[in-house]
């Protein structure tokens with residue numbers, strides 16, 4: 240078995256690992272990055288590439304203030320709604336979790352400046368749906384606590400090399416062509432990370448899957464990895480940083496740990512929760528493993544393949560409601576993806592997850608709407624073709640179940656569900672489905688006519704209306720709602736819960752040190768990104784919160800590992 244030694248070994252080359260490697264390298268350390276996949280980037284490469292950074296230098300330069308006490312309250316209330324207490328010294332949040340909120344606020348901006356000022360990533364303000372930089376709307380409108388709703392959202396700008404590398408491929412999830420100076424997606428972010436690591440002389444080895452952590456007298460000294468050349472050992476003089484992503488691609492861990500069943504994920508195939516497995520005997524405390532960065536997936540695609548190339552970020556359509564097997568709405572259909580995933584778990588294990596499959600029901604007016612909007616997928620275009628943002632090879636018309644009357648529609652849904660029953664634990668419609676759906680459509684039509692959704696407040700905040708897209712002509716009320724037609728045909732697409740990726744794992748402290756159950760750090764072992772207990776817990780503070788926290792924790796891990804005295 241060959242042995243290689245470096246100052247710092249980083250496991251994983253997504254945003255967390257790349258930031259950690261660059262930060263450690265900035266102090267002159269030898270750094271090796273071991274990446275299980277065939278290319279750099281992991282789930283980061285598959286993402287839209289935006290990142291959330293409170294109190295960042297770009298917003299400050301624009302004169303936007305982001306006061307710490309308000310920001311921490313905003314983060315705490317979203318992450319720990321049941322514990323939140325504004326009068327409490329740690330806002331009602333356990334000290335260890337509060338410390339992670341505080342360090343995220345305090346240090347994300349340093350991570351961003353490090354990447355920007357050293358020319359590693361060309362950072363710009365995220366574009367909103369209006370196309371204007373800095374205009375990306377917040378996911379939650381909470382003006383009492385959120386003093387900086389516009390300004391925390393950042394992205395990586397394309398340069399000429401990036402546009403050339405894209406080779407005419409449209410931006411992920413946006414359909415637009417890359418242009419110099421405009422915001423790039425996860426591929427561009429990863430390309431810039433990869434180029435920066437190469438420029439800085441970081442030794443990045445793909446197809447190297449770490450499969451063991453080496454310890455000596457309680458201290459972590461290195462890792463073993465399965466490589467194209469066989470089993471190899473990598474010793475670390477200063478420290479090992481795990482940034483190996485979440486566990487969505489492990490069915491066993493997902494079934495065991497997540498709060499409910501998922502039918503698909505956007506995560507990279509190599510994200511199988513190796514860090515959780517490898518630290519089983521390390522007396523670590525796992526936290527936030529029930530949570531994920533939630534989303535929805537078209538059920539039938541998820542049943543074919545766990546890995547999904549794109550996800551349902553917001554179900555499109557105005558004359559559209561999402562109903563359960565009783566025909567009832569259970570969620571604001573235009574709520575952010577992170578809030579819609581858990582709607583599938585209402586009822587819980589005790590009731591057999593009765594909402595694990597929901598039906599996105601829409602009328603012919605939605606299907607015939609010619610608007611090719613970025614969030615239209617998986618609804619096909621009126622002529623049956625794919626919208627611009629779609630998954631190559633997927634025939635959206637196959638996902639649509641239709642019927643001329645609601646009775647016929649229900650019978651066809653029932654028939655389709657029967658064909659899937661062996662993979663869905665026999666999921667079927669409840670006996671009162673048609674009556675439930677009729678009543679729900681009638682109630683929804685009233686809301687659409689008045690513009691106010693009294694049950695779920697659909698379309699009440701800017702992000703929901705802008706993600707949905709422009710209103711259809713004649714709708715001057717609430718752009719996200721329009722009354723269903725009086726007659727069919729009616730259609731639906733079956734949806735299940737999915738993840739962008741999971742976000743739970745061993746706890747770290749504010750120095751990114753992996754800690755034992757008693758809170759003491761395991762010497763020379765660090766963690767960052769989705770493989771550790773993410774500071775957000777169950778929340779998605781706003782667009783980019785996942786890459787933002789990956790960069791922040793990666794930056795700290797790189798800095799702290801670098802600061803260790805090397806072992807002889």
Ligand SMILES: Cc1cc2nc3c(=O)[nH]c(=O)nc-3n(C[C@H](O)[C@H](O)[C@H](O)COP(=O)(O)OP(=O)(O)OC[C@H]3O[C@@H](n4cnc5c(N)ncnc54)[C@H](O)[C@@H]3O)c2cc1C
Pocket residue numbers: 250251252253254255256273274275276279280281282283284285286287288289290291425447448449450482483484485504505506507509510511513532548549550738739740767768769770782783784785786787789
């Ligand atoms: C469609 C989609 C869009 C998204 N858009 C956004 C967005 O715009 N903004 C945002 O903030 N987030 C977004 N996300 C989420 C975001 O991509 C992830 O949360 C983030 O990339 C996680 O970064 P990471 O560095 O922790 O993990 P990853 O990027 O997943 O990197 C982990 C790496 O570790 C490697 N690895 C795993 N096990 C091992 C092992 N044993 N040995 C060696 N290597 C290993 C993996 O191959 C992978 O490359 C999106 C996700 C999806 C799916």
